[in-house]
Amino acid sequence: MTEGLDDIFNVVARITGGKFNDDANKKEAILTGLLLIEKKLENVKAEKKKNASQINEILDVVLSLAQLNYTKKATVSEKKNDFDALALGINMLGEELQSSTVSLREKEVLLKEIHHRVKNNLQVITSLLNLQSEKITQPDLLETFMESKNRIRAMALVHEKLYMSDDLSRIDFTEYMHSFISYMDNSHNLNPENVQIHVNAITQSHFFKIDMAIPCGLILNELISNSFKYAFPEKRKGNIHLFFGIEKKAESLNHYILEVADDGVGIPSYVDLKKPNSLGLQLLEMLTAQIGGTLELDRTVGTKFTVRFPIS
Amino acid sequence: MNSSENKIIELRAFTSWLGNDGICYTVVKPNAIVNLQDAQENTCSVKEISGDTIYPLLVNLMEIKSISKEARDHFSMQNRTPGVSAIAMLIRSPVSRVIGNFFLGMNRSAVPTKLFTVESEAILWLKRFAVPLK
Numbered sequence: 001m002t003e004g005l006d007d008i009f010n011v012v013a014r015i016t017g018g019k020f021n022d023d024a025n026k027k028e029a030i031l032t033g034l035l036l037i038e039k040k041l042e043n044v045k046a047e048k049k050k051n052a053s054q055i056n057e058i059l060d061v062v063l064s065l066a067q068l069n070y071t072k073k074a075t076v077s078e079k080k081n082d083f084d085a086l087a088l089g090i091n092m093l094g095e096e097l098q099s100s101t102v103s104l105r106e107k108e109v110l111l112k113e114i115h116h117r118v119k120n121n122l123q124v125i126t127s128l129l130n131l132q133s134e135k136i137t138q139p140d141l142l143e144t145f146m147e148s149k150n151r152i153r154a155m156a157l158v159h160e161k162l163y164m165s166d167d168l169s170r171i172d173f174t175e176y177m178h179s180f181i182s183y184m185d186n187s188h189n190l191n192p193e194n195v196q197i198h199v200n201a202i203t204q205s206h207f208f209k210i211d212m213a214i215p216c217g218l219i220l221n222e223l224i225s226n227s228f229k230y231a232f233p234e235k236r237k238g239n240i241h242l243f244f245g246i247e248k249k250a251e252s253l254n255h256y257i258l259e260v261a262d263d264g265v266g267i268p269s270y271v272d273l274k275k276p277n278s279l280g281l282q283l284l285e286m287l288t289a290q291i292g293g294t295l296e297l298d299r300t301v302g303t304k305f306t307v308r309f310p311i312s
Numbered sequence: 313m314n315s316s317e318n319k320i321i322e323l324r325a326f327t328s329w330l331g332n333d334g335i336c337y338t339v340v341k342p343n344a345i346v347n348l349q350d351a352q353e354n355t356c357s358v359k360e361i362s363g364d365t366i367y368p369l370l371v372n373l374m375e376i377k378s379i380s381k382e383a384r385d386h387f388s389m390q391n392r393t394p395g396v397s398a399i400a401m402l403i404r405s406p407v408s409r410v411i412g413n414f415f416l417g418m419n420r421s422a423v424p425t426k427l428f429t430v431e432s433e434a435i436l437w438l439k440r441f442a443v444p445l446k
Contacts, residue, residue, distance in 0.1 A: 076378055076407070078343055085406030088378055092414055095381040 005030070012037070054083045061090050070098040108168060115163035122156035147225065147280070153183060154221040158213045170207045173216060177202060177244060180217065184224050195232050197224075199242045206244070206256070212312070215287040216258070222280045222287075223260035223305050231264020231302060238263045238302070247308065254311055255293075261304035273297050321357040325350040328357045334442035335435060336367040336396065342375040348382035355386070359395055368441035369396040370434055373408040388419035398441040399425040400434035 009026050012033030057074050064072040073094070074087035126149050133145040157180055161171040181199055208216060227240045240262045247257040273295060276282045284305075288295045293309030320329040325344035330336050336358055340346065358369065399421065403412040412427045424441070428434035 078377065080343075080377065080405040080407040082406045085410045088407055089410040089414070091378075092381070092384070092410070096418060099381065 009033075016040075051083055054087065058083070058087050058090055061087075061094065065090075065094050065097060068097075068101060070094055111168050112163045115159045115168070119156045119159035119163065122152050122159065126152050126156070143229075150184070150221050150225055151218060154180065154217040155214055157183070158210060158217050161213075162210065167207075170209045171213050172205045173208045173213060174202055174205050174244065176213065176217065177220060177242070180220060181224070181242070184221075184228065194235055194237045195228075195240065196238075197240045197242065202242065202244050204245065206246075212291060215290045219258065219284060219287045219291075219307055220260075222284050223258075223307075226267075226280060226305075227260060227262040227264065227303065230267070231262040233265060236264065246311065255308045256311055258307040258309075259304065261298075261302065263302040265302070266299055267297065267303045269299075319361055321361060323350065323353050323357060326354045326357065328354065328361060330361045330367065333435065333439065334367060335438050336362055336369045337372070338369065339372040340374070340376040343377045344375070345377050346379040346383045348380060348386055351379075351383035351386040355395070362395065365443060366395060366397050367443065368398040368400070368438040370400045370402065370431075370438055372402040372431075373412055374402055374404040376408050376411055378407070379411055384415070384418075387415065388421075394422045396423060397443075398423050398438055400438050401425070401427050402431055402434055403427055403429060 005026060009030055012030050016033045016036040054075065054077075061072045061074045064070070073091050076084045076088045076091070129145050129149050129152075133142055133149075136142045136145065157176060158171060161176050161179070162168060165171055178199060181197055185197065224240070224242075231240070232238050240260065243257065243259040243261075245257060247255045249255070271277065271281070273281065273285070276285055284295060288307055288309070291309045292312075293307050296306040296308075298304040298306065318330050318332065320327065325341055325346050326338050327341065328336070328338040338354060338358060344350070401412045401415065403409045409427075415421075416425060416427060426434075426437060428437070
């Protein structure tokens with residue numbers, strides 16, 4: 001036996017962990033050792049292949065979860081090694097994700113139902129006011145009923161838009177305005193040949209959450225009602241112009257701007273916005289403050305109210 | 313450890329007993345796949361060996377293979393009183409580590425809960441919550 005062969009013999013013995021004591025037949029011992037190494041290599045290859053397959057399976061499950069498909073599960077073997085732990089962790093995360101998604105959908109349905117019911121309840125109140133107002137003969141009192149009815153309708157419409165939208169947390173205020181104007185038009189029974197409302201320029205969507213949509217809806221109601229009520233007495237002809245959008249100012253932050261202008265008889269000179277003498281004006285002040293806005297009155301031509309409020 | 317008079321309860325997936333050190337022990341059997349029924353039976357067995365006393369609990373997860381979502385929800389103790397004063401979870405294998413950490417991360421336990429890899433350290437910690445045996 002050469003010295004080189006001895007070295008090979010020692011290395012093989014070390015790798016295989018074999019004890020080749022038979023010095024007489026070292027060649028055979030080396031061969032046995034090499035066969036053992038070959039077998040070990042085959043095992044390592046098979047293990048590597050299995051691990052790669054398990055990783056692929058885990059990735060497959062992760063991709064399915066990303067598509068909210070919860071049907072696939074990664075295999076967990078009895079070895080309980082790192083790959084199994086990973087597979088189990090992914091499976092458990094998938095189960096939790098599925099459970100959360102289901103619970104979220106249930107809550108969405110519930111929220112939709114609540115908005116629907118709130119809207120229906122508000123509609124019932126409106127109907128009750130209608131029924132009660134039938135027996136009222138005093139014009140002033142009848143008008144008060146009508147105003148209350150419109151305010152309730154303004155709020156009910158927000159809930160209606162909320163449950164009809166895909167996003168239950170906010171509504172498109174532009175869409176709301178168009179629906180609201182259409183209702184007001186019918187409600188006030190104004191002859192369209194006499195008074196025309198111009199809202200065509202408002203097309204861009206602006207999404208408001210409920211805490212913004214309700215006061216904005218009520219402000220809109222007060223402004224439009226004001227024009228309908230006072231601007232065109234005795235079948236006077238005229239126009240109501242409505243503008244809503246973003247006012248871009250170079251020197252300050254951008255604001256939303258809501259303008260209602262009419263070319264009617266104009267608001268009486270004694271009316272002071274700082275000392276409002278009617279419930280409508282008081283509400284306007286309060287609601288504008290609630291959304292952090294400012295209220296302006298321009299008497300140059302007819303009446304123009306401008307509400308500016310921050311984009312939050 | 314458990315004395316002769318301390319009852320040992322053997323279930324499909326768990327073995328539970330009350331130790332003389334005032335700690336309730338529950339060990340997951342090797343390669344157990346714990347389902348809701350196992351979890352419910354385990355809760356009953358812990359209640360049975362605890363009687364009216366609230367003991368700290370040592371859960372040995374070292375040999376667990378997996379646990380179903382329903383069983384996890386049951387153990388998370390939502391909507392029910394814990395019945396134990398503290399929980400130490402004993403982990404070793406990567407699988408048990410994932411399960412233990414999952415419990416800790418996904419649920420807000422009503423009682424102090426901690427993971428351990430060494431049993432003696434877990435027992436030492438639980439003894440702070442232990443009450444003398446009746």
